[in-house]
Amino acid sequence: MDDYAIEMLNITKEFPGIKANDNITLQVKKGEIHALLGENGAGKSTLMSILFGLYQPDEGEIRINGKAVKINDPNDANKYRIGMVHQHFKLVHNFTVLENIILGIEETGFGGKLVKGNARKKVMELSEKYKLNVDPDALIENITVGMQQRVEILKMLFRDNDILIFDEPTAVLTPQEIDELMLIMKNLKAEGKSIIFITHKLNEIKAVADRCTILRKGKYVDTVNVADVSKEQLSEKMVGHKVQLVVDKTPAKPKDVILKVEHLTYHPKGANKALVNDVSFEARAGEIVCIAGIDGNGQTELVYNLSGLAQPTSGKIYLNDIDITHKSIRERIDDGMKHIPEDRHKHGLVLDYNLSMNINLKNYYKPEYHKKGFLNFEKMDQYADKLIEEYDVRSGEGRKSIVRGMSGGNQQKAIVAREVEANGDLLIAVQPTRGLDVGAISFIHKQIVKQRDEGKAVLLVSLELDEVMALSDRILVIYEGEIVGDLDPKTTDIKELGLYMAGSKRGAQYAK
Known part of the structure; x- marks a missing residue:
């Protein structure tokens, strides 16, 4: 034919x-x-x-x-x-x-x-x-x-x-x-x-x-x-089975402030203007705060500053009232920060390590995983197997698989498993479902809501407007490095959100 x-x-x-x-x-x-x-x-x-x-x-x-x-x-x-x-x-x-x-x-x-x-x-x-x-x-x-x-x-x-x-x-x-x-x-x-x-x-x-x-x-x-x-x-x-296409969540019950950002500015050498400009906001226990914006408006640099990948020019960052502005990445992790990074290859995985080692990147130095400088591989493998099963991370050889050879979606699931299951009060999730299919997205959305319901603060950064509207309890819109709106997803729609993202609308408290 x-x-x-x-x-x-x-x-x-x-x-x-x-x-x-x-x-x-x-x-x-x-x-x-x-x-x-x-x-x-x-x-x-x-x-x-x-x-x-x-x-x-x-x-x-x-x-x-x-x-x-x-x-x-x-x-x-x-x-x-x-x-x-x-x-x-x-x-x-x-x-x-x-x-x-x-x-x-x-x-x-x-x-x-x-x-x-x-x-x-x-x-x-x-x-x-x-x-x-x-x-x-x-x-x-x-x-x-x-x-x-x-x-x-x-x-x-x-x-x-x-x-x-x-x-x-x-x-x-x-x-x-x-x-x-x-x-x-x-x-x-x-x-x-x-x-x-x-x-x-x-x-x-x-x-x-x-x-x-x-x-x-x-x-x-x-x-x-x-x-x-x-x-x-x-x-x-x-x-192969029915999938829930909507996110199931009860109204948020925010409690104590977990993350506090005060007048954060980031103006790297060589840039002709500040990429993050005088940003202040809070994220509380039991709420999902979303940073929404068109790609390239400073959200990446904001997260770099929060997570320790970059140092701010001025301003302060507090995690549970502890000043972490100039702390190292390891210190921030130990203070309770969890981070699903935007670039999984660059900041999320060691591509030539196997799956078990990648899942244990935040554990290996803790006392229960080593003795007198020798790693307890058996314990690490047990932990990896548990997460691989719970999060349905698929690969050719299970925990022994070299991560570089896995599909992008399964690499992402491995990072989400490691970060969500780690101890800590703040989860920063950047594009957590990028490149994932409906089944995996639905599963990860449930995990993020579960974190919120367990009293964690979640800071979500997403370019997917459907995800922003479905998951967030509050939406902060970022435009050219500045927060221009603080919106309630229940009283706003995608069209209005788009106007804020394009810079053609600002919230009263952010008016210039």
Whole structure:
């Protein structure tokens, strides 16, 4: 049947200790948006990496427009007009937008000199046609994440790709950027392009996809017409059981102040203005306070200052009335601070350690885990096994698995388990569910609410507006390093929250 742009038939791919793809068949029609849905570690990215030539399948075949093909590497994929926007963008940060787009297929003139005129013209035409609004001369390091993604899309269009793979494209975007991306995808479909859209956000599948293939634990589950199924049915197919899509929580009963921040300012050397500017707030026992804002408005730097990864220029931080402003990270941990970091690879894990060692990073130096300088590995392994089971952390070899080889979602679950189960009165959770599927999100939301109900203070930093509205008891909006609003989620809506986040509205007490 030749109305399929792509057929991946009976694909199997094994890695040590895990069958990532187990006899999976995916058929994508010409000119459709086809969603690929599955939990973390279900095998979605592996399947797409095979289609893009990054991996070779152990079994199965790939057909493009009905013809069997072998895709040995991404150059072959390009030859067959397949393009991919990866979850972690593949851009050179100190190159311009234009240089990134033409990288690898540059036009050269006399003496091997780079000729950019024709490429610039084509890039501008494509940018206008698909309303991408990119500046070809901007450096990648100076543009927003949403704009970087548009550059990746332009890279595909510039190569005349007909089959476009989007791997978790909305994970790092603001609500407005997500809406714009959905529109771009619809325009591409109208041009006759075939799109494969990897995601675990059910709203997005309902908004743009025509059909959806669901994978679970490396196996094919079903392919459905999106219009014919509800979000609940999709999530049930994805995780294998019913999932609660709303957060169940009673009203907060705030008690003593746990975290107190007074006039905190952070103006690092080389920055032309303060990245955190005169910020003051409190978080009490038994409440979830959320810092909401568009990415890049100082929330990262605020958390760095609170957790000890950076030192403030001025101001004070108190934890249980103890001044921790200039204490070390270890001292803050011992004083009761728990931290799920924004960048799990950089600050959350030691990637070349195994899972047990990563789960015990906050324990090993405590008296009960060592004797006369010798670590008690048996005790550490017992603790790791307990958390791996409770938090359903999946990996090829259990606690012995090297963390680098685990899926992003399971790496995240390991960090959440370690931090939530540690002793302490304050949990700082930054993007705790980034890159997780519905089942895992629901589980982690329950753990965060449980922390609150056990009398801990939770400081949540999230870019997911649904998460902000569902979890928080109070919302502090951050804009350009300043707190501009203190909102009650029960009396505000996403639209109003968006106005504060964009800086077009301020609370009376923050008016200038």
